[in-house]
Amino acid sequence: MEQANKDRSLVSKVMDGLVTGIVEEKYGAILPPQDVLSKEFDVSRTVMREALSMLLARDMLDVRPKIGTRIRPMSDWRMIDEDVVNWRFRAKPDPMFLRDVIEFRILIEPRAAAQAAARGSAADVAAIREAFEAFRVIHPGEPGYQDADELFHTRIVIASGNQFFRQMAAIIRGALSSVNPIVHDKEGLWETAIASHQRVIEAIERRDPQEAESASLAMIEHAAEELGDKFSTQPQARV
Template sequence: MELGNKERSLVSKVMDGLISGIVEERYGAILPPQDVLSKEFDVSRTVMREALSMLLARHMLDVRPKIGTRIRPMRDWRMIDEDVVSWRFRAKPDKTFLRDVIEFRALIEPAACALAAERASAADLAGIRDAYEALSQTSPGDAGCQAADTLLHTRILAASGNQFYQQMAAIIRGALSLVNPIVSERDGGWANIVAGHGRVVDAIERRAPQEAQAAAAAMIEFTADELHHALTQEAIEQPR
């Protein structure tokens, strides 16, 4: 049965609520039965069934006979899905996830920057420069700071001309939302972030792919080092 607009809206709200419960670990390893969840969210079983099927399709849940609906480990979630990316980054990050985020960026972004230096159109370059100027005029506490940073990275990925890199923009945006608040709190962190982006943008504008790739790699390496120091300091300061 095809759902109407009202039911589709309810499905989205239920999905959002279920995700919040999952990432906040309110449900444990197994979701409550569908009728219990339907009462909890005050929706019909049809709406609940559709919401659960959407999460099943994204490899977030697994139905087991005589066990019920199991919540799958986050490493199994279908991260190519933009919604899943957003949901995954809601959860409190662990060291393994932070490591994987850095490794992913190191694999994708330097290569994309090199391609952008080769392929970017005049309009692409103007958009990248505008995004960088907006970023350079913000501070970590500003409302538009994260938006400016994600816009810059998204435009560089688009300028690469590679459709697969372009599809990775959601993961990069999620990664930035996760690591930037940690890095920018460290002494000189934000200034180094802005300067690193500036070197990348300059190299792209000069059509210097090797320099753009090296600048992007150095920027990500700096982020990795700062995350390591921040997490090490946090572990030292935690009460024993």
């Protein structure tokens, strides 16, 4: 049992190293052969084969005869997988990816807020308020700011009671980790963020689904506007 746990841990470390190399574009489009990778990571071919198979299962790689192991576009990766979500958000965000992140949040978070207001338990609502109180006393760039914001949004999704929404929490956390550093470095945005978060929690506490949904949507749309000031998120015309 101890050896099995050790092997699983080693496979996880190799997977993490491979993903880091992929998102940092270390390998290009095609991974080196397994024996080369085994030497690079100083592991057996069995461990390397298992690590690669895990990435294959997540639609991150594609094995082709006479070509080798091709790295698939990030848009093909299985984003429902929490590991894949975390890995994808390691890469430097591009305008199209940021657009997709905002669109995803608009689809999920406002409805989750409405459902949290309608059917969240007293404990659920208290947990959201607790997260907000922690968030409101931390400024962007200070330790704990990102974690506090992610906790606030995650607890709303949990309070929705929707099991599919709860599965999306990792994507929402990743979305915040990508967007926050970009939009929260502007003067006055911290105060706006506090006000928008407060509007959401107060609507949930009043058990007002319509206002909770509107407040959540307004909060995300404001972030989208700030992103639009810094990035062109419109797809470029193909020549």
